Amino acid sequence: RVSALERGGCGRSSNRLARLSDGSRACVRYGINPEQIQGEALSYHLAGVLGMQERLPPMVLALVETRGRQWEPVREELLGSHWAEGAVVSLTRWVDNLTAVVAPAPWGAEAGSGRRLQPLSAGELGGLPPSQLVELVQWSDLILFDYLTANFDRLVSNLFSLQWDPRVMRRATSNLLRAPDGGLVFMDNEAGLVHGYRLLALLRSVCVFREGTARRVAELHRRRSAAAELRRRYRAREPLWAHLGFLSERQAELLQARVDFVHRHIAHCRAQ
Ligand SMILES: Nc1ncnc2c1ncn2[C@@H]1O[C@H](COP(=O)(O)OP(=O)(O)OP(=O)(O)O)[C@@H](O)[C@H]1O
Numbered sequence: 001r002v003s004a005l006e007r008g009g010c011g012r013s014s015n016r017l018a019r020l021s022d023g024s025r026a027c028v029r030y031g032i033n034p035e036q037i038q039g040e041a042l043s044y045h046l047a048g049v050l051g052m053q054e055r056l057p058p059m060v061l062a063l064v065e066t067r068g069r070q071w072e073p074v075r076e077e078l079l080g081s082h083w084a085e086g087a088v089v090s091l092t093r094w095v096d097n098l099t100a101v102v103a104p105a106p107w108g109a110e111a112g113s114g115r116r117l118q119p120l121s122a123g124e125l126g127g128l129p130p131s132q133l134v135e136l137v138q139w140s141d142l143i144l145f146d147y148l149t150a151n152f153d154r155l156v157s158n159l160f161s162l163q164w165d166p167r168v169m170r171r172a173t174s175n176l177l178r179a180p181d182g183g184l185v186f187m188d189n190e191a192g193l194v195h196g197y198r199l200l201a202l203l204r205s206v207c208v209f210r211e212g213t214a215r216r217v218a219e220l221h222r223r224r225s226a227a228a229e230l231r232r233r234y235r236a237r238e239p240l241w242a243h244l245g246f247l248s249e250r251q252a253e254l255l256q257a258r259v260d261f262v263h264r265h266i267a268h269c270r271a272q
């Protein structure tokens, strides 16, 4: 049961800090779009599936019911919140004394080398004290988690800002905080899974393709030649190609994987 509902302390103005009848506190997030809360909840449980849920504050959903028992003591505040009746909000258990987190030093120093993080060498890793290794492993969980959920609201937004702020990797990472025990807390996962997958969903919602496009995709799939053809065309038509270099092997593989994904989707549409 919610015994008090206060403004401030929990981010944007539509959020509230709740005091619960058992004495604990929680941040209540209200999504402008229900997909935000859906993304938050699904991401939280995916973290459970991955065995990394301890990195996230415990979360539970609640229904906004002005006349409900759960909200009885804060009916007035609930009306003042302008939350829609029947909306689903998320409650994350309040974590005391959180502090800002800056990306590990080896990455912060990489700001100048383009919009990506550089792998750390075995030598660099070996020289680190255990506490920093523990932290790096938590960062690796974070990166894997944000990759799987396509959450661009943390590292990706920082990497994106590198273009106008070369020092951004040395600033606090958004939606990431540190608990007093040193552990990272993955805060605010609303951009995950649903919002981040929207482009994918957009593709799935399209089942009509231009014949020529479908044919090219099929060829690139069959020949596994997406990157090779791109390289050939780029070199043939762009006199300055050598100044910028090409995709790395890994990026070329990703491009091919996405071509294959689109091809499977088109084949699926054809079969319908
Ligand atoms: N469970 C929590 N425990 C402690 N602090 C919290 C908790 N949830 C949110 N906060 C605080 O509120 C801030 C904003 O939280 P969150 O990112 O979830 O909201 P937001 O609406 O996205 O706001 P912002 O735009 O500031 O990111 C966090 O950076 C943190 O300081």
Ligand SMILES: [Mg+2]
Pocket (backbone or CB within 6 Å): 011, 175, 188
């Ligand atoms: Mg946030």
